Structure formats: C-alpha cells, structure tokens
Amino acid sequence: MKRIAFPAAFVAALVLTALAAPLLDLPDPIRQDIANRLAGAMAGSPLGRDEFGRDVLARLIWGARASLGVAFASAALACLVGVTLGLIGGWMRGLGEILTLRLVDIVLCFPPILLALLVVTLLGPGAGTLILVLAVLYAPGFARLTYGEVLSVRATDYVEAVRALGASTPRILTRTVLPNIAGPILVQFSLAVAAAVVVESGLSFLGLGVVPPTPSWGLMIRGGRTTMAQAPLLLLWPCLALTLTILAMNLLCDALRDAVDPRARAGGGRRRIVDRVLPGLFPAPRPAAPGLSISHLSVEIDTPKGTIRPVDDVSLSVASGETLAVVGESGSGKTLTALATMGLLDPSVRVVAGQVLFEGRDLLTLDERDLRALRGKRIAMIFQDPMTALNPVMRVGDQIVEAIRAHSAAGARAATDRALELFRRVGIADPEKRLRVYPHEMSGGMRQRAMIAMALANNPVLLVADEPTTALDATVQAQILDLLADLRRDTGAALIFITHSLAVVAEIADQVVVMYAGQIVESGPVAAVFATPRHPYTAALLAASPDSNDPSAGIPGTVPALHALPPGCRFAPRCAHATDACATPPVLEVLEDGRESRCVRRREIFG
C-alpha cells in the first residue's frame, strides 16, 4: 500500500489542479503580451512568459487540463467500447467472436502514431479527433481482457445453473462477469490514460493534436524548441510536467497491477547469483574416510514465522557399492540433506552444524571451486522431474557432452562418442538420433534415462538420486529402478536414494534411514527394519500402505509444521502409542546390529 500512496497522491493532486484551473487566480493563458516576450520570473508570473508573452504557469496548468481531459475521455470511451465488444465476442461465439478478435488483431497491427496520423488526415486535427483515435487504439486491450474473462466465467457451474434457471444473458453478464474483471479493468484504464497522455502530447508536439491557441504540454514543447537558445527553461517546464505525470501514472499502474494480481508481486527471499554460484572461500582439509558420511547435520531457514530447522542433527553414511534409502514424507528434510551434500543449497538455507565427509574432505567447508570439481565428476545427482531438470532449449546430447567436457579435456568428437556409449548403457533405443532431440521430444522415461546417463558421464563414485521415479508411471518406474540397481552393481558406486515410497526401498536399498519432521527416527538394514520396525512411525508406514505412493495415507493427522513442532516427540500427536512420557524430546538410541531408533517407549511397544 505504501507504494501506491505517493503516485496516487500525485495524480490526484494533478487532476484536482487541472479541474480547479478556472477557479485559480491565474492570468489568461491565451492572452498575448509581446512586450514581455520570453520574460523571466516576474510579478504574477513566477515561471515567466513564453514566446508570445503568455504566462507559463497558467499555460502549464491549463495544459494539464487539455492533456488529462483528452486522456480520461478517450480511456473512458475505449473502456466502454472495448468491454462491450469483449462481452459480445465472448458470449456470442461464432461470427461475433471471430469479428471481434480479428478486429482487435488488426488494430494492434498499426503502429499507434500511424493510425492516429491516418485518422487526423481524414478528420483534421483537434481534441475530438484525438479522443476518437485514442479510443480506437486502446479499446482492443479492454476487449481482450473482457473476452478472456467471459470465456472463463461461461465455463463455471454457477453460470450454467443460472442459465438453466432462465436468467437473461445481459443479467448474467453484468452480475457475474463485470464484478470479476473490475480490478483488471481498472489497471487497464490507468494504463490507457498514461499511454493516451503520451500519444496526445506527441501529436500536439507535431502540430497535429490539440489546436493552438489552446494550451497543451506538447504544443508548449513545440513552441519552446524555437526559442531553445534564448530561453531553455521554456522547454524544460513542460518536459518536466509531462515526464513527472507519466512517471506517476506508470508507478500507479504498477502498484495497481500488483494489488489486483498477487502473482505479479516479486515473491520469495532475496537471491543473488553471486550467492548461488560463487559462495565464500573456506578451505579445510580433513582426514580420509571411505564413502560418504554425514554427521550431525543441521540446517536452518529464516521464515516470516521464525527460524525453522528442516534438517535437525542428521547423521548417516553410505559405503561404496551400497544403496542407502532415505524415506520420509514431503517436508521431512530428505531433499535438503541431499542438496547439502552437493553444496547446492539455496542461499536462504543455512548450514548451522555438521560435517559431510567425502574422500577425506568436509564438503560443507569446501570452497565453490573445489565443490565444482567434485560435482558431476565424483558425485552426481539425478533429479526428480527430468522435464524441468533438463534445459528445454538445449539438445539432450549437448547437455550430456557439456557434463563430460566440464571435467575432462575430451574433444567434441570424443565427448559425443562417450555420450552415445552412455545412451546405449542406459538403454535408450536409436541413441544417435536421440542425442539430437530436445527434452520435450522425449518420453518421461526416456528423459529420466538421459538424466541418468548425464549423471554417469564421468564415472561418479557417489550417486544421489532424489525421487528419480516419482514423476514416472508404474511400469517405467520399475524399469528405471532396474537400471539403477544394474548400474550400481557394475560401477561399484555408492547410491543415496531419496524416496517416499517404501515399496521402492524394499526393491533397491541395503540400508534405510526413516526421517520425520527433520529428524531421523529410525535407521538400519532394510530387511531388519521391514521385518521388525523399532519406531511407531516406521511401523505405521509399513502397516498403512506398503505399496501406496502416499506413505502417510493410513496414518491419522498430518506432519507438524516446522515452526510449530510439538515439545517432545514430533510424531507423538499422530502416534497410537503416545503417553505422557512422550512429552520429553526422545534421543536417537543406537541399538544392536547397527540399528537406531528415536522412541522413549521403544522397549514397551516393541519388546
């Protein structure tokens, strides 16, 4: 609202001043006084006199009257005509629709000034001609807007119902359509007024708009040009008035548009590419350790409702040749954990504690250069939706070649050969041809195969797959899982597999980590965890729907919001076994055979 106040006040003041011009004690803006030609500031004329000795201030204020009068009148006329056309076109369909839309297209084909000049040729210059021309120019905008709205309103059940009750068409239109488009129409109206001021002043400047001696800003600039050398201020005043007016109107339009359309507002946190692509430099060598191990990782995000901790003290590890599944519902923190290991967290997400050890180095403290050397080379990631994860305007083959060449000195030829080999490896038929297509020309399954080929490009030792099968249908899912299992066996890479589907876990993983609301609640070998769960959440997941895509379907309640977590066990509000003991935060206990569980009543429930 703050943004709207200033321009709105300016425009309002301008309109009021222009309206009040006859009431103000101003000199006659038309009366010439050759004796005081080009005089500077003088009594009664604070801004001086123009080339005919007329008072500049009076002409500025009366000029506003001319400009705004023409602009508002033409915008109102355009609005009336355009909305009517849009209503007719949208409601009648058929010929009416075609005529309206094509007429609109044709008008939009004319460069505005040219259309105006054509009409001026026929009708002669003058305010009346201007209003007509500008109305013709801006009616299409109103017509399109109304037309679109009528189409969407027509389709609603409500209108169908009202029609069935026998309501007349004009009644439906005025009752349902008009209130819906009042906001956008207001925006369109303000845009039309601002644009009309520009065209009006332009035509007047050319001597083809407002007819002298009526004062107008365009005419004043035209006049000021001739005496530019002696009296540059004569030129500057109307230029300033015109520019400020249009600026205020544009700002008002922007503010109105944002108020009417919340989507147009720039949302989200601040994000600068320097933060995204080149974070700080903190080198820190660490002792060697095999595979990947995350210890005590916590990340925080500042939100309007307070700081939340979507990943809270998470520790897990995966050895070469092993598959670790991370399971949890949306918002459990599994994807953020994966992104943290890649150094791909959004800058609004802060790592507050923990270590991610890989090949003897803590990835959290590596600088961007070293991370980049690892990403796509030693560690590769497969994303959830290959449609959005692949660049839509780049050939798939080029995207893979790019991944290869980012980490090796391979020439274009060699890289293409390697890409071809990768495509064959991931089972893409006709690989020569597929390398040359764009992502949208592939099927979903094929895109994910291409994504996997890209991840394999440089023989990574760690693959992080973030829900790689969620966006695919069931049969394709199974094929992709087979492929991943195959590849892991062949390459001996470690695989971290993030999913919300227990069925997928059973199929592919050796170890499983179950996450809930940012914490690990249970972990251990897949077979053992599935056979004898040691946490009520895991048990509920297994009991609820082992094959369902939505693991929480059978569990009552919902995942708690991260800024309003229960004080003790986070699962307690949904847990069938909850007692008073659950009000204290449980710790993650280490059990026999490398298993872990976070439940105070574990012994009582599971024996």
Added chain:
Amino acid sequence: MIWYLRRVAISLLLLLSIAAIVFFALHAIPGDPAEVLLSTGGVSPDAATVAALRTKLGLDKPILEQFATFLFAAARGDFGTSLVDDYPVIDEIALRLPRTLELVFAGALLAVAIGLPAGVAAAMGRDGIFDRVASGAAALLLAVPVFVVGTLLVLLFAQVLRWMPAGGYVAFDRDPARHMLLLTLPAIAVAKGLAATVFRMARAATLDALSRDHVRTARAKGLSPMRVLLRHVVRNALSPVVTVLGLQMGTLLGGTVLVEYVFNWPGLSTPLLRAVEGRDYPMVVGIVLTVSALFLLINLIMDAIYALLDPRARSA
C-alpha cells in the same frame, strides 16, 4: 515449417485487412471524399477542383472496382501520385524508407546492446545497488516521451555543450564520419524506450531462468559459473526478450516519426507529416501501408528468431 507458413499467411491477411481499412476509411467519413480532402478551415473548394480530384482518384467508378484497382496497384507498389505535387508516392518512399530503416535498426541494436546485459546484470545482483539504479532509470526512461528525450538531447548536446549538431543528415557515401555523428542522437532517442523495456524483460526472464530446476542440474554437473550463466540462464532468458522486441516494434516505428521530426532526419516522417497536414491521402496511405508491412515483416522475422531460440515453439 507448417506453422511458419501459417504465420506468413496470417500476416498477409492482416496486411490485406489494413489495406481495406485504409481504403474504406476515406469513404466512411460523411460527405464526398474529394470535398473532404480539399476543404481546409471550413472553406468549401470550387466545383471544378473537386471534379478534377474525383477523376484523379477514380472516385467516379463503383466502389468495389476502386478497391480492386487500389489493391492491384498497391501490390505492384503503385500508390498513385501525391495530390500536392503529382510526385509518385512510391518514389518518395523508395528514397526515404532506407533512412528510416537505418534509424530503426540502429535504435534497436543500441537498445538490445544496452538493455540486455544491464537486465541480466540487474537480475544477478537482485536488490543490489546496480539493480536499484538501473530499475529506477528504466522507469524514468519509460516515462519520458520520446520527443521529450529528443528535444532535451538537442538542448543539452547541441545548445549547451555544443558537441554535436542539432540535427540533419549527410549521406553515408559522402561523409561517413559525419553521417554516423548525425545518427548518434536520433538513434539514442529511438532506443530509449525499447532499451528500458528490454532491460525489464531481460531482468524478469533471467530471474525466472535462475529459479528453474535445470540451472541446478547444470550446477550439479560441475559447470563453471560463467557457463551456467551464459548457456543455461541467459540463453533461456533470450526467448521472452525476443517476444517483447517484436511487440515493441510498433511503438518503435511510431517513435521514429517523432524522432525524425525532432532531428530533421529525412526519413518517411517528413513526407508523412507534410501529407497529413496537406491531406495528401495517397501519400499517407502509401506510407502507412509500407510501415505496417514493415511492422508485420519484422514480427515474422522475430517469430523465426524465437523458433530458433526455443525448439518447443517449432512443434507448437
């Protein structure tokens, strides 16, 4: 390829509609067209002059025959002769169109050269100092009418600083250096609004591209920041910028009329304005149709560029 042929066909149809509007507009106003064109300031022209003009414009024939004659002649580039000096309209256009095109091209080039990198830079440093300053400057540029910019440029560079001539034109082959000097200010004036629009679009499109998943993929591959920026962000941000360029061509061509007037650039606007004042209808029609055709042609070129940039458009 078929979608493009469709676009070409639609453009031709639109051109035909424009020709029809231009032709019938003269007949739509009340009163005899010849009398309307000849009357200035409420003085009625004498009967002999009106009759002569009626014959010259072929107004005595049936209206559909007139329209057919007009269309076939226009298709051959024959727009008749000026009512003022009997000079063939097409010769006037042929002489002056290249100069207008040069101005349009120079202005568009300048606008893209400034607006595009500035928009990308502003998006990268979102909410930083450069972003604020550049966004403010763009809002201001959008608010200043093109003839105001032109006039103020003349005032500043020709009157106050005396660095440049106030306007005029010298053929390139006569004096290349002076030709370019005289082109500078008009080109800046033509570019000002488009540069601001391109800036805004480039900034918005870059921000949008930055938030896309494939940028994360590109980073996950370990690409260098520069390659991510150019190949996966800016490259994807180009398509909306091209769209907005096409949409703005109408405004640009209209702005050129004003700029040519301000700087005495002898393009199409001089005969156009003279013709509008003198109600020289054949000349106005010829120029309006030429510029509209140009507008449609530029948009067809933009469509082709768009399809080159975005493969998804090709199959749509």
